Amino acid sequence: MSAETQTQELIARRNRLLGPAYRLFYEQPVHVVRGEGVWLYDAAGNRYLDAYNNVACVGHCHPHVIEAIARQAAVLNTHTRYLHETILDYAERLLARFPTELGNVMFTCTGSEANDLALRVARTCTGGTGVVVTRNAYHGVTGALAELSPSLGLPEPTAPHVRLVSAPQSAGDETGEIFASHIRAAFEDMAGSGIRPAALLVDTIFSSDGVFADPPGFLRPALEAAHAAGALFIADEVQPGFGRCGEGLWGFARHGIVPDMVTMGKPMGNGHPIAAMAARPELLREFGARSRYFNTFGGNPVSAAAGMAVLDVIERENLIENAGRTGTDLRERLEALRARHELVAEVRGAGLFIGVELRRGNAPAGAETAKLVNAMRGRGVLISAAGPGANVLKIRPPLVFREDHSDLLVEALDQALKEIPIG
Numbered sequence: 001m002s003a004e005t006q007t008q009e010l011i012a013r014r015n016r017l018l019g020p021a022y023r024l025f026y027e028q029p030v031h032v033v034r035g036e037g038v039w040l041y042d043a044a045g046n047r048y049l050d051a052y053n054n055v056a057c058v059g060h061c062h063p064h065v066i067e068a069i070a071r072q073a074a075v076l077n078t079h080t081r082y083l084h085e086t087i088l089d090y091a092e093r094l095l096a097r098f099p100t101e102l103g104n105v106m107f108t109c110t111g112s113e114a115n116d117l118a119l120r121v122a123r124t125c126t127g128g129t130g131v132v133v134t135r136n137a138y139h140g141v142t143g144a145l146a147e148l149s150p151s152l153g154l155p156e157p158t159a160p161h162v163r164l165v166s167a168p169q170s171a172g173d174e175t176g177e178i179f180a181s182h183i184r185a186a187f188e189d190m191a192g193s194g195i196r197p198a199a200l201l202v203d204t205i206f207s208s209d210g211v212f213a214d215p216p217g218f219l220r221p222a223l224e225a226a227h228a229a230g231a232l233f234i235a236d237e238v239q240p241g242f243g244r245c246g247e248g249l250w251g252f253a254r255h256g257i258v259p260d261m262v263t264m265g266k267p268m269g270n271g272h273p274i275a276a277m278a279a280r281p282e283l284l285r286e287f288g289a290r291s292r293y294f295n296t297f298g299g300n301p302v303s304a305a306a307g308m309a310v311l312d313v314i315e316r317e318n319l320i321e322n323a324g325r326t327g328t329d330l331r332e333r334l335e336a337l338r339a340r341h342e343l344v345a346e347v348r349g350a351g352l353f354i355g356v357e358l359r360r361g362n363a364p365a366g367a368e369t370a371k372l373v374n375a376m377r378g379r380g381v382l383i384s385a386a387g388p389g390a391n392v393l394k395i396r397p398p399l400v401f402r403e404d405h406s407d408l409l410v411e412a413l414d415q416a417l418k419e420i421p422i423g
Helices: 003-018 063-072 085-095 111-126 176-193 220-228 282-291 299-318 319-340 366-378 405-416
Strands: 032-036 041-042 047-050 104-108 132-135 161-167 197-203 231-235 262-263 274-280 342-349 353-360 384-386 394-396
Touching: 003 384, 032 132, 032 220, 047 405, 063 299, 063 366, 085 104, 085 220, 085 274, 085 299, 104 111, 104 282, 111 176, 111 197, 111 231, 111 262, 111 282, 161 176, 176 197, 176 220, 197 220, 197 299, 220 231, 299 319, 319 353, 366 394, 366 405
Parallel strands: 132 161, 132 197, 197 231, 231 262
Antiparallel strands: 032 041, 041 047, 104 274, 262 274, 342 353, 353 394, 384 394
16 A cells, blocks of 8 residues: 555545544645654654744654653553652742742643643632733633634634733834733723733743734733733743753743743643643642642643753753754844745744745735745655734744754745745
8 A cells, every 4th residue: 555545545544533623734744753853754664844833842753751751651650639749849949040029830631731821820819800812812612711722713803701902913113011001901891891801921922923022021011901901911931941942942921921821732741741830839729729720630740840841951952052053043044045036035933933924915824834834844854834814924933953954944934835826
């Protein structure tokens, strides 16, 4: 059986068994069977440069993480209603990487669960229900979070208690104040409808909105606007966290702010399902006095061991520094492409989280972006697209990405851009 026939049979079987709600990447889906470092391999043995996957943040199948998971799984796995040292050791180590004001951490299995928990805490502590998010945000797949994730394609407005604001659109001195003015207006409109504010929920690199990282510090007025409205500021670090931005462990740190709560997910366990929410202790004291939380698998010893191993690798292999150095080099190379290709309108990002916006004149080049993503897949490089116009190439490789991998990515993109007709 040919690889193409096998792929088509797998697609048909998947559709039959899993139903129509799932989606696959690429016009020709990739049948991956193995991963190692920055590489994925398909059933035919073809190698793909993974420039998109932040789940395996320290590289696919990192041996130190695998060994930690296997070692703990061979001894014990249970939940947080029993005493166990590993979750406490991990909590201490993780909290040491946060501002001191964030003194508690609660564990879940997914970023969606972490955001859902943060939302519960915010509503309990403020007495409000209203939430402000950006216009093309993605924050999770629970019922509550789907209402706060307009990028899923739900009707606008997503729910009566939700207000949408545009993501920052420039990197100028007024970016922060402009963004904050939209937030203030959203909370005022909410109050005018008799809805009490609960939270401003922000992905600190605005990944689904098209990747907006600069200027550093522009989120401070947004936090102040939320607090002035009586709302809490929740920093969603599921995508920008764990060294992705190349300056410390967290995206919010680039802005010199201390959120009320911080949510984490995908990269924490390098593919093992672990997530968490860090919070100001006074918030959890109030939440704990009125409610309780239990998650059977959140914070189990195997997950905690995986999380500890990921921090080991980030520290031992200097991956934050690598993200900063390699990301700067990659953005410079992509800027050079902008001078040669009319479609490339802007390159932006921080560390190894990069957005390349494509426009045809003043119009978002969504169709061309889709062609490029698929052309890159054909050249053995995996990326994706983001933004309300689906016209921003989203480049977000594992943190072990190096300059020689950037060479391959930029060369493939240069050649693919040459194949996209202009005019």
